Amino acid sequence: MSQIDEKIRRRYNRAARFYDLLEKPMEIMVLKKWRMEVMKDLEGKVLEVGVGTGKNIEYYPEGIDITAIDFSEKMLERAKEKAKRLNKEVNLIQMDVQDMKFPDDAFDTVFATCVFCSVPDPIKGLKEIRRVCKPTGKIIMIEHVRSEKKVLGLIMDALNPLVVNTYGANINRRTIENIHKSGYTDVEVTNLTGDIVKKIVIHNEK
Numbered sequence: 001m002s003q004i005d006e007k008i009r010r011r012y013n014r015a016a017r018f019y020d021l022l023e024k025p026m027e028i029m030v031l032k033k034w035r036m037e038v039m040k041d042l043e044g045k046v047l048e049v050g051v052g053t054g055k056n057i058e059y060y061p062e063g064i065d066i067t068a069i070d071f072s073e074k075m076l077e078r079a080k081e082k083a084k085r086l087n088k089e090v091n092l093i094q095m096d097v098q099d100m101k102f103p104d105d106a107f108d109t110v111f112a113t114c115v116f117c118s119v120p121d122p123i124k125g126l127k128e129i130r131r132v133c134k135p136t137g138k139i140i141m142i143e144h145v146r147s148e149k150k151v152l153g154l155i156m157d158a159l160n161p162l163v164v165n166t167y168g169a170n171i172n173r174r175t176i177e178n179i180h181k182s183g184y185t186d187v188e189v190t191n192l193t194g195d196i197v198k199k200i201v202i203h204n205e206k
């Protein structure tokens with residue numbers, strides 16, 4: 001693991017204790033609705049990357065084969081507690097999305113919510129998802145990205161070092177650009193909040 005990977009992993013280890021509490025207002029206002037929006041599209045053998053404290057677990061559809069990974073062991077501990085409490089069967093593994101131990105074409109659906117703001121090398125992670133997702137498979141993401149509005153974009157650039165150093169997430173990632181740079185061609189993008197929060201559906205043609 002590189003120095004930057006270690007730094008971000010440690011940020012999330014530190015945040016794990018208060019993460020759910022801190023996100024609670026956003027969770028009630030919008031996140032719950034967006035999570036459910038993703039859940040309805042899950043099919044077949046599913047992989048969640050960057051499961052965090054397991055906030056999606058309560059919305060996982062019944063009877064689905066789900067594996068979920070995160071590189072922060074402290075976030076993952078919370079997810080394990082949540083799965084147990086909710087009596088949900090999930091294969092939770094500590095793993096780096098930039099270097100996954102799964103074989104090629106292992107999953108029908110791969111999904112992530114608010115993850116590619118913090119993956120240290122997003123293109124490496126996105127290419128790994130492309131590899132482990134079947135050619136007929138689907139990748140679904142909810143991600144916040146840098147605004148393309150001039151002033152707002154510049155404010156996000158200015159605040160980014162502070163946010164990334166305290167929390168581990170970047171607020172000025174150009175994730176759609178990164179997705180295209182990772183070789184994906186069939187990408188549907190829907191704006192959820194202004195031009196900042198987006199639902200992204202990728203048909204993994206390869």
Ligand SMILES: C[S@@+](CC[C@H](N)C(=O)[O-])C[C@H]1O[C@@H](n2cnc3c(N)ncnc32)[C@H](O)[C@@H]1O
Nearest residue numbers: 012050051052055070071072075096097113119
């Ligand atoms: C902002 S949190 C989102 C958590 C969860 N998806 C949610 O919706 O609440 C980002 C998560 O991505 C994880 N993450 C960041 N980079 C990662 C990587 N390279 N491999 C695996 N997980 C990673 C972090 O540890 C953290 O738990």
